[in-house]
């Protein structure tokens with residue numbers, strides 16, 4: 263596709279896709295792709311279902327996207343306060359990125375988030391990803407898991423602990439029935455480390471969760 267411009271600077275360019283910050287124009291394609299029971303079933307409960315326009319707007323606000331259209335029913339609400347809410351003193355280390363084809367087509371989402379609040383996991387991030395069904399089976403998730411993981415473990419990425427140290431570990435937790443995602447992680451070089459039996463609750467059901475990890479020495483071993 264010619265004439266397509268990325269709305270924001272691409273952050274990570276891979277062979278077949280780009281990981282970049284979300285933009286307001288992602289709202290419609292994101293909601294259309296994410297509103298799918300075959301995606302929701304393998305995401306954590308925080309992933310909305312149905313994934314409607316309001317859910318999409320809420321997510322893009324979390325991602326600090328500017329120039330969003332108003333929420334439906336916004337006219338019925340009282341005017342927003344003019345003073346900005348107090349900014350958090352500690353910036354979030356979480357990173358939320360849209361996955362786009364090289365022609366700019368939105369295909370899904372990925373990101374890294376801090377593991378726990380007590381600081382003992384501060385050298386780790388948890389990776390997450392989803393791909394719109396229309397784009398499954400093209401190797402995109404494998405490319406994203408490999409590319410984002412390796413990038414995040416590189417000191418040049420700027421993904422550092424609060425005390426300025428490079429990350430040492432990227433972790434993924436996969437429901438034991440999610441064979442596609444397990445395959446993605448294994449192909450991307452993550453090591454299957456074990457099962458947290460009944461580790462999470464999903465739709466009121468306890469789920470075994472398989473833990474995969476990628477650490478810096480895995481990268482050295484695969485070079």
Ligand SMILES: CC(C)(COP(=O)(O)OP(=O)(O)OC[C@H]1O[C@@H](n2cnc3c(N)ncnc32)[C@H](O)[C@@H]1OP(=O)(O)O)[C@@H](O)C(=O)NCCC(=O)NCCS
Nearest residue numbers: 301304391392393398399400401402403404441442443445
């Ligand atoms: C899991 C997911 C991200 C994979 O995306 P994708 O871009 O299709 O992944 P890839 O093409 O890189 O690889 C998927 C592989 O799993 C295989 N696969 C798909 N369904 C499978 C199943 N039920 N059992 C075994 N393998 C399966 C595919 O055939 C493919 O392997 P192949 O290339 O050898 O044919 C996508 O299905 C998705 O978004 N699922 C819902 C959300 C989700 O599970 N997110 C991850 C949470 S941990």
